[in-house]
Amino acid sequence: MVEEKPKRSSNRKMQIRTVARNMFKEKGYAATSMRGLASEVGIEAASLYNHIKSKHDILQEVCFEIAEHFLLIQESAEEEGLSATEKFKIAIEKHIIVIIDNIDAAAVFFNEWRHLENDSLHEFKRMRDQYEKHFLKILSEGQATGEFRNINEKLIGLTLFSSMNWIYQWYQPTGKWNTKQIADEIADLFITGIKKIK
């Protein structure tokens, strides 16, 4: 039996990223110092640079690790034979699961992306816009099939994203609702709010 080598450096890097996610969420990127980060990790600031390239590089990693989660949702959503309503519900639930399962990274993603620079900022916006289209397409489809009433789909889409993307502001892992309850209640609210009354 082959025992896995303890990848010490890799573990330390993971630890740095985990601590950084949390500090970026709590204090914001700009207000988090490398000395403060190092202190939480339990090493000197200079030692961080054996594991990471720069403060900005950590931000990029955190932002794009969650961006990839969102892209995976999109790719997996190509199932056939579902109504727009069903697709809508599934998309909402998956999106909320990503946020809640990665609550610190999600907070950084939604709140600190403006500190990205140049290429990474550009790429971030591109991915975000593309991802939003995925939801807008479902809204259009639902109107075309007559499942949804006439709505300002862009505005409803922004409202939906607001509802989901703000969750990190109030969600507490120790709270009384589980992920499914939250996802269901929000999905039902929106579906009831936009479905065509027969």
Add this chain to the structure above:
Amino acid sequence: MVEEKPKRSSNRKMQIRTVARNMFKEKGYAATSMRGLASEVGIEAASLYNHIKSKHDILQEVCFEIAEHFLLIQESAEEEGLSATEKFKIAIEKHIIVIIDNIDAAAVFFNEWRHLENDSLHEFKRMRDQYEKHFLKILSEGQATGEFRNINEKLIGLTLFSSMNWIYQWYQPTGKWNTKQIADEIADLFITGIKKIK
């Protein structure tokens, strides 16, 4: 005829606050430097301190100027003879109007309040919690009267706040929707989503 004196210092203070609101929104509080702020105003950094006490003091002023707007809404909402549905719609519309009419300050209020300290942080949270109760009360009332279906009112309340408080992230004054359209569409979405079906 008495001509008003040009209150030079007061105007300069207002200008500083206006520029600060915008920079705090765009870059965040921590990433906004007093030298950068002064440069935008057109004076030297040291000169700022003839008009303001500290960087932190500006943040407090911006946060609490908008908090007062929200409290005014609450006080004016004591009209009698309205159904919960009507109260709900009015409360949503007024809240959204405050945000859109004070979009920079609103962004700071919702995004930078964590940089408040001690008393002002405590007071901020107290006001915010109290204000949220105002909405929760309407939701409870609507369920009691049978206007609204059975909902998790705390969760729906958080979702509503998310929808409204995220507006600053996407609202553009030059955009194609006016304040009333935005407020109406969001209010209708929520009311349709929670009303009891007869």
Add this chain to the structure above:
DNA sequence: CCTACCGATCGGTAGG
């Protein structure tokens, strides 16, 4: 992974 250190920039003050 540390000590020692770099130049740059920070919020803010003294004094005029």
Add this chain to the structure above:
DNA sequence: CCTACCGATCGGTAGG
């Protein structure tokens, strides 16, 4: 409202 300046802290590097 400015010049000149303060001590503190910033992100990051050199060298071991």
